[in-house]
Amino acid sequence: MTTIQSSAVGKEGSKQELATLLYGTYELINISTLYTRSRSLIIRSNALAIRHINHNPPQNDRQTDRQTDRQTDRQTDRQTDRQTDRQTDRQTDRQTDRQTDRQTRQTDRQTDRQTDRQTDRQTDRQTDRQTDRQTDRQKDRQTDRQTDRQIDR
Known part of the structure; x- marks a missing residue:
């Protein structure tokens, strides 16, 4: 049993009053019961009741x-x-x-456009050549036929 002498505590004591009285000087630890007898505060506890804190x-x-x-x-x-x-x-x-995604999309679009243009140009050239050849052949045949007819007459 530990006894703390104090003139600041009245006849009725409580854990809160003890805490107020001892604030900054003592730390409360595991207090089970609290009693007051005149001006002495008696703490009963199974474990260490209070631990002194050095100011x-x-x-x-x-x-x-x-x-x-x-x-x-x-x-x-x-x-x-x-x-x-x-x-x-x-x-x-x-x-x-x-940013990388944006650039990639932009580059892809540009590449697609260029590829499309190139493909279109190539296709156009090929088509033009083919058309020209066909036209030339037809003209040549016609001319040959006409020439053959004239010779035959």
């Missing part, structure tokens, strides 16, 4: 606190940096993909 921690504690703070800050910064980097990478990748 002026020694130099080592301050140094440890600073190191912990620095470490936490570094870790937070690294995480933030990683997240930002990932997000930036994703955005850049998406943008690059979109």
Whole structure:
């Protein structure tokens, strides 16, 4: 059983009053029952009832606190940096993909147009040649027939 002497606590005590009284000096741990007897506060508990917290921690504690703070800050910064980097990478990748897609579509269209024009020109040339040959042959035949008729007369 642990007894804490205090003039600040009245006849009726509660966990809340104890917490208010001991705030900053003590940390409450596993308190099962609380009683007041005149000006003494008695805490009954199976485990350790209160743990004293030193208000002026020694130099080592301050140094440890600073190191912990620095470490936490570094870790937070690294995480933030990683997240930002990932997000930036994703955005850049998406943008690059979109741009590449646009360029590919544009190039495909251009290539298709050029191929179509070339094919059209070739087809036109071939058709023209064929037509010219046929016309020439027909003319030659006609001329030959006419010549043959005239010779026969």
